[in-house]
Each structure stands twice: as structure tokens, then as C-alpha cells.
Amino acid sequence: MDSVFFSKPRPGSGQPLGLSREAIVRKAMEMLDAHGMQKLSMRKLAAELGAAPMSLYWHVPTKDALIELCLDEIYGEFPLPAPDADWEPALREMMHSLRHLALKHPWWVRGIGEFNSIGPNAVAMADSMLEPMLRAGLSTAAAAQSVSTVSSFVTGFALAEANFAARGGMDEPPPDLGKIADLYREKHPRYVEMLNDPAVWMLEGQFEFGLDCVIDGIKARVAALRS
Amino acid sequence: MDSVFFSKPRPGSGQPLGLSREAIVRKAMEMLDAHGMQKLSMRKLAAELGAAPMSLYWHVPTKDALIELCLDEIYGEFPLPAPDADWEPALREMMHSLRHLALKHPWWVRGIGEFNSIGPNAVAMADSMLEPMLRAGLSTAAAAQSVSTVSSFVTGFALAEANFAARGGMDEPPPDLGKIADLYREKHPRYVEMLNDPAVWMLEGQFEFGLDCVIDGIKARVAALRS
DNA sequence: TACGAGCAACTTACATCGTACGAGACCGCA
DNA sequence: TGCGGTCTCGTACGATGTAAGTTGCTCGTA
Numbered sequence: 237m238d239s240v241f242f243s244k245p246r247p248g249s250g251q252p253l254g255l256s257r258e259a260i261v262r263k264a265m266e267m268l269d270a271h272g273m274q275k276l277s278m279r280k281l282a283a284e285l286g287a288a289p290m291s292l293y294w295h296v297p298t299k300d301a302l303i304e305l306c307l308d309e310i311y312g313e314f315p316l317p318a319p320d321a322d323w324e325p326a327l328r329e330m331m332h333s334l335r336h337l338a339l340k341h342p343w344w345v346r347g348i349g350e351f352n353s354i355g356p357n358a359v360a361m362a363d364s365m366l367e368p369m370l371r372a373g374l375s376t377a378a379a380a381q382s383v384s385t386v387s388s389f390v391t392g393f394a395l396a397e398a399n400f401a402a403r404g405g406m407d408e409p410p411p412d413l414g415k416i417a418d419l420y421r422e423k424h425p426r427y428v429e430m431l432n433d434p435a436v437w438m439l440e441g442q443f444e445f446g447l448d449c450v451i452d453g454i455k456a457r458v459a460a461l462r463s
Numbered sequence: 464m465d466s467v468f469f470s471k472p473r474p475g476s477g478q479p480l481g482l483s484r485e486a487i488v489r490k491a492m493e494m495l496d497a498h499g500m501q502k503l504s505m506r507k508l509a510a511e512l513g514a515a516p517m518s519l520y521w522h523v524p525t526k527d528a529l530i531e532l533c534l535d536e537i538y539g540e541f542p543l544p545a546p547d548a549d550w551e552p553a554l555r556e557m558m559h560s561l562r563h564l565a566l567k568h569p570w571w572v573r574g575i576g577e578f579n580s581i582g583p584n585a586v587a588m589a590d591s592m593l594e595p596m597l598r599a600g601l602s603t604a605a606a607a608q609s610v611s612t613v614s615s616f617v618t619g620f621a622l623a624e625a626n627f628a629a630r631g632g633m634d635e636p637p638p639d640l641g642k643i644a645d646l647y648r649e650k651h652p653r654y655v656e657m658l659n660d661p662a663v664w665m666l667e668g669q670f671e672f673g674l675d676c677v678i679d680g681i682k683a684r685v686a687a688l689r690s
Numbered sequence: 691t692a693c694g695a696g697c698a699a700c701t702t703a704c705a706t707c708g709t710a711c712g713a714g715a716c717c718g719c720a
Numbered sequence: 721t722g723c724g725g726t727c728t729c730g731t732a733c734g735a736t737g738t739a740a741g742t743t744g745c746t747c748g749t750a
Contacts, residue, residue, distance in 0.1 A: 377662035385673035392619025446612035453676030
């Protein structure tokens with residue numbers, strides 16, 4: 237049950253170094269971004285690295301651990317906000333960053349559901365989200381609640397978005413929409429009408445609308461919580 | 464790429480009927496609720512049903528298809544709101560229902576990330592979410608945006624909650640919190656302080672706070688969108 | 691120069707998985 | 721008595737994660 241993050245990689249003061257935890261994680265990230273978690277196998281990863289499958293297990297205890305490391309690598313790409321920014325623009329910008337991570341690494345959101353994110357980069361990110369809220373005068377609990385609320389929205393949105401993106405391009409209806417519409421036209425005309433509305437597939441706008449809603453809701457509370 | 468829902472189960476006007484799509488789905492749901500998607504195997508499911516593994520494949524084309532059927536079964540449990548309810552209480556109640564589904568079937572949220580939800584029950588649910596918003600005078604696109612926003616929040620919240628719930632009970636800190644706190648105490652004291660705040664682990668309250676935020680944000684827009 | 695210690699990579703092997711394929715078993719109807 | 725459809729099962733293949741043990745390398749030390 238112990239996380240990879242609780243113990244360092246194998247000591248390693250040796251020499252060979254054709255393989256390394258960093259190299260493995262890097263290549264695994266490539267393959268995850270390209271084909272997702274299901275398609276990544278230790279054997280294919282090893283082949284890609286020109287190594288035997290079991291060689292990876294010297295540097296990484298298990299496949300799940302490797303994925304946890306890759307997840308944390310994603311959080312490492314998260315751009316930290318300016319240290320003196322006001323909470324609202326800072327929060328808004330961080331949530332855009334979060335969504336961009338989700339678009340760049342489509343397997344990320346699914347990973348959230350299966351693994352705990354307690355790596356150093358994940359914690360640094362969470363910490364930096366807390367900071368502007370605390371500086372605005374919120375209590376620890378209130379800051380945590382606010383951050384949790386917006387990032388729940390963003391991850392939930394990304395979860396749906398990753399699903400659409402998986403079948404077909406961005407900002408356009410999925411290819412099998414016609415069949416779905418035919419199936420449900422008599423029973424759920426409202427629903428089918430929605431499917432045929434192009435505005436529904438403009439995900440950028442949907443995200444912006446939702447983010448505005450959530451931040452507005454928080455803004456109304458910040459004043460009260462601060463006093 | 465065709466969904467299970469585009470074609471009916473095998474014809475079946477025969478006799479044996481020791482096995483059936485319904486029985487298989489029912490038992491699969493039990494096992495999914497108990498142990499999650501990773502642990503469900505066609506072999507174990509067949510054993511549980513007292514059948515040979517390959518027998519299942521007469522009633523169900525594939526394991527993924529079976530999971531899609533189970534997912535839709537979950538949506539079938541969603542209680543539809545009163546047909547004349549005001550949009551705000553209706554939406555609020557539906558989102559509570561959604562969260563209860565997530566707590567009852569912890570694998571559900573992860574399933575959203577991997578499968579499209581276009582089964583009859585999923586569509587009926589989506590349709591019933593749209594209805595109160597449209598009745599309040601919103602356009603199709605505006606109604607869809609509003610619903611998408613709140614349900615993104617709920618699924619994102621459920622995603623995190625399912626993860627906590629997987630390791631330890633509800634409304635209490637995870638067992639390995641001590642180790643995590645020790646790891647990051649010097650580098651991210653703010654974060655560790657948050658982890659130690661009991662209010663952070665009261666998920667019920669967190670959910671309520673977030674839902675209030677999001678619905679408030681939407682409420683502010685409903686007036687404008689309606690005119 | 692010789693040698694053991696530990697690091698790193700490899701080989702082999704096993705259990706488990708989804709499922710393709712085809713052979714039966716049973717039925718109602720001709 | 722046969723036939724075609726409906727269901728169940730047995731066998732088998734390829735892929736997967738990884739436990740266990742083996743081999744060779746480079747050291748520090750004697």
C-alpha cells in the first residue's frame with residue numbers, strides 16, 4: 237500500500253546506466269500520451285527502450301508505480317502562478333492550465349480516478365493553489381473548499397472532454413451522432429435537439445461558461461468567509 | 464466502434480435460458496460494486512454464475528460492452544424529478560442523486576472516463592436534467608451549458624471522493640496521512656496544515672459548499688439568459 | 691594481480707486475462 | 721426422421737504483469 241514516493245529509487249552508485257528511472261518515465265509518458273493507459277505494457281515499453289521487459293523492474297517496482305510517477309511528471313508541467321497575484325485571476329489562470337494539462341495528456345483524468353496524487357509535483361501544485369486563497373484572508377478549510385470546488389469542476393469537465401476527444405476532433409460533434417439521434421428521436425426529442433445544436437460542441441465556450449459560474453459562486457462567498 | 468446499444472441482444476426465442484443478458488448484467492453489477500472494474504474478469508463472472516467462461520459471449524459481445532450495459536443500469540437507478548418542479552430545487556436534488564449513485568457504485572465515475580454513456584437510461588437521465596432548465600425559459604444551448612457545468616462539478620467531486628473512499632472510510636482522513644504529512648512538512652507547511660484540518664475530510668460539507676457555489680453561479684445567469 | 695561485493699541487465703517461467711473458433715446439445719417444426 | 725435455430729461448452733492462442741534466479745560488469749580492497 238506504500239506509495240513509490242515514500243522510497244527513493246534503487247541506490248545506484250554503479251555505472252551501466254543504459255536504463256534509468258528518468259528515461260523509463262520519459263518514454264512511458266510518450267506512449268501514454270499517444271495511446272492511453274490500457275495500451276501501455278511493460279513489454280512494449282521495454283522494446284521501445286531497447287531493453288528486456290524485466291530490466292525495467294530494477295528501476296521501477298511495478299507498473300502502477302510507474303504510472304504514478306508519470307502522473308506526477310504531469311503535475312511538474314503545471315505553471316506556478318505569480319507569487320503576488322490576486323486570488324481570482326490566479327485561480328482562473330491555474331484552472332486554464334489544468335485544462336491544458338488534461339488536453340495534452342488525455343489519460344491524466346482517468347489516472348486521477350485510480351491513483352492517489354501525493355507525489356512532490358502534485359503536492360507543489362495543490363500548495364500553490366491554496367496560496368492565493370489564504371493570502372486573500374480565507375481560513376485553511378475555506379481555502380481548501382474553494383480550491384476543491386473549482387478543480388472538481390475542471391476535472392469533471394476534462395473527464396467528459398477526454399471522452400469526446402477520444403472519438404473525433406475537438407469542437408465538433410462525434411461521428412456516430414447521427415445514429416444516436418435516430419435512436420432517441422421519438423422518445424427524447426429535447427435531447428436530440430440539444431445534440432444537433434452546434435453550440436453544445438464548442439467545448440472551449442462551455443468551459444469558459446462553467447468556470448465563470450463556479451468562480452462567481454466562490455467570489456460571493458469569499459467576502460463572507462473573510463470577515 | 465459500434466455501441467452495444469445500436470443492436471439488440473441475440474434474438475432468442477429458444478428455451479434453455481439458464482443464462483440471460485439480465486442475469487449476467489445483474490451479477491456483474493454486484494461484482495463491480497464490490498471490487499471494481501479491474502478485478503472483474505469474464506472467467507470469475509462465469510464461475511459465479513455457474514457457467515463456462517465462453518457461455519457469456521452468446522449474450523454479450525465483449526467485456527467492454529458488458530460494462531457499458533452495467534453503466535447504463537446505474538443510470539436506470541436515477542430518480543427522475545417531479546415534472547413540474549422549479550429548476551433550482553430540481554437541479555439540486557438531481558445532483559444529490561448523482562452523488563449517491565457515485566457512492567453506491569464507486570466504479571461508475573471511472574467508467575465515465577472510458578466509455579460513452581449513450582444507453583437508454585443515460586439518455587433519459589440527461590433528458591430529464593434538461594427539462595426543468597428549458598421550462599425555466601432557457602435556450603437549448605443555455606440549458607445544456609448549465610447542466611454540463613453542475614454535473615461536471617459533481618462527477619469531478621465524485622472522482623476524488625471515490626479515490627478517498629477506496630482507502631479508508633468516509634469523512635475521515637486516509638490512513639497514510641501521517642507519512643504524507645511527514646514527507647512534506649518542511650517544504651509545504653500550508654498544505655500539511657490543510658491535511659490536518661478535520662473540516663477538509665468532511666466530504667458531505669465540501670460537496671454542499673461546492674454545489675451551492677455552482678448553482679449560485681448559474682442562478683445569476685439564468686435571469687440574463689432568459690430575457 | 692586476485693577476489694568478493696553489489697549493481698544492472700537478462701532468461702525463463704507462471705498465472706491470469708479476453709476471446710476466436712468450432713463442436714456439441716437441445717428444441718420446435720417439416 | 722431430419723433440419724435449422726438457439727444456446728452452452730472445451731480447447732487454444734496471444735498478451736499481460738511479474739516472481740525467481742542467472743549472468744556479467746565495475747569497483748574497492750588486499
